[in-house]
């Protein structure tokens with residue numbers, strides 16, 4: 099979609115559709131009032147007759163509004179004014195964009211971006227509007243032979259901001275929002291691909307393409323390279339599959355040459371059958387999403403490169419399938435990780451930590467300022483936090499706060515969980531340095547505690563996105579999370595968030 103910023107009066111817009119808001123009960127926003135004045139109370143008449151109460155989620159398309167230059171006016175119900183926060187704002191933009199797309203408007207001029215949102219700046223409103231708009235029209239139909247085409251799809255959106263808030267700041271927020279939206283779309287597209295298409299080799303190809311498009315260095319480590327590095331924990335997972343494992347390394351150098359990089363590590367299990375500890379059949383298809391961590395860090399580096407963020411960013415993606423082949427690990431097998439620590443594999447379905455631990459050991463080679471891994475790591479995290487917040491773990495409280503704040507600002511929230519040493523006890527093994535599982539209780543915490551044993555040399559955080567990376571049910575699909583959180587964290591670091 100094409101986006102632009104402008105300021106001006108709603109009644110003077112030459113546009114297929116002007117979008118304005120109505121609060122509940124029946125309260126016109128400023129822009130709606132301006133139209134109403136120009137239209138000799140046409141809108142207030144409609145509202146008085148009961149066609150638009152202002153309830154959140156309601157919409158009303160009005161044609162031939164006198165005194166205006168646009169083809170139609172779209173009224174968006176905003177809910178109660180005092181409850182108008184992040185969520186209500188994003189919902190309003192989403193329903194505006196969906197309605198515009200479905201009602202034959204080629205372009206729309208949106209005044210919702212002028213409405214104050216609690217705690218948020220005009221730049222925030224514009225950035226968020228661009229992200230939500232792209233997501234509202236997103237479809238994944240590349241495997242449908244008949245695509246249900248929108249007859250006259252929305253092509254161009256103009257966000258209106260008050261000139262006093264600064265048009266330059268709005269323009270910058272818009273390009274940030276567009277870059278984040280592109281990163282999200284990349285992550286969603288990769289994640290929605292089926293496991294027979296999105297293999298580790300496919301992820302490696304995708305990484306090479308991102309690198310070629312954006313002046314990013316890319317290196318793909320093959321099985322032999324990993325063996326030479328001693329990554330036997332990672333390789334033990336790959337042995338159950340016919341697909342070749344890959345360790346993807348991307349380096350974006352937008353910062354000063356002596357500046358230490360942020361390293362993002364994404365779990366790239368392109369299908370998780372559980373291995374010999376096979377998963378039950380129901381919903382097993384969703385384990386194609388076990389590479390959402392990988393998809394999100396690839397989306398993030400692309401977004402960062404798109405806006406030429408002045409930081410150094412390295413992305414590591416350990417990628418493999420987890421399958422029950424003849425060479426697969428057996429429960430009870432012991433492997434030696436790259437760090438030298440030995441691991442007793444009591445459950446082959448706890449494979450994420452087995453591939454991440456070697457990638458996290460490898461991360462130290464980049465002399466990182468900060469390392470953040472992102473993984474669909476545990477079903478237990480879904481039980482703990484549902485589908486709203488990602489699990490956040492960190493060995494450094496400053497980093498935990500920064501990520502929490504970034505998630506809040508991005509409306510892509512994370513909630514911190516403990517990494518106390520008491521939990522480490524649960525990983526004891528009679529035969530090796532540790533077991534790869536800690537029993538049923540506190541499953542997302544023991545998984546994070548396992549990773550913590552490999553991240554002692556640097557400042558580190560872990561995001562468990564098992565509950566947030568995709569949606570199940572009727573609107574099954576990837577969400578692109580936590581690209582928004584990660585990008586807000588990086589923008590803030592680079593001093594690019596107002």
Ligand code: BES
Nearest residue numbers: 445447448450474475476477478535564
């Ligand atoms: N990829 C899964 C985690 C997962 C499960 C994410 C369901 C989203 C939905 C991970 O590899 C896994 O299987 N974890 C096990 C760990 C257990 C064996 C200790 C789990 O959560 O059941």
Ligand code: MN
Nearest residue numbers: 370447448449
């Ligand atoms: Mn698993």
Ligand code: ZN
Nearest residue numbers: 367370388450
């Ligand atoms: Zn997994």
